[in-house]
Amino acid sequence: KQEVTQIPAALSVPEGENLVLNCSFTDSAIYNLQWFRQDPGKGLTSLLLIQSSQREQTSGRLNASLDKSSGRSTLYIAASQPGDSATYLCAVRPSGFNKFYFGSGTKLNVKP
């Protein structure tokens, strides 16, 4: 069974800082990996999807990388803003499976 771990569980940074969120998974045979954000009381919003053949994806101030061999993905957020405050979740879809395995998330607080 794929296990997904996110460290740290919570992070507080001042506005403007660049930051990295970490996601690790136990089985490197993955189909793809997605990063989501979840605002309090809301559903999940997809941020980036990385296919197994890709090394990184970028969207605006966000950059996600994937290293299958080491079972790791990172989400880099540049020039953080208070509006980035949310819980960030990564989800892994193993090869040959339809379900996604989610980490417990990193709760980010960006202070003005």
Place this chain on the structure above:
Amino acid sequence: GAGVSQSPSNKVTEKGKDVELRCDPISGHTALYWYRQSLGQGLEFLIYFQGNSAPDKSGLPSDRFSAERTGGSVSTLTIQRTQQEDSAVYLCASSSPTGLGANVLTFGAGSRLTVL
């Protein structure tokens, strides 16, 4: 529709009652997922539908839980004889295997279930 729609947004019920939660996926999305998010917990997979294929029910926690998807579109998750441990937010997501945004999961806002 423009997004994944779930109803009701909130449901409070008494222990032992049956509840139905509805999910209307994005038009054309053939894959539909149900997940459960309990307070302070991660997302727990419940069930997956893909087109007309047999659903993957491997995540359903007990036989009190069932789900169907009619006409390859709307899905209903039914919980019979609800228990307090069923209290959670039930999230539905859909995706398409092709086109722009292929395989990207789009989630609804969720149905918050409280069992008293």
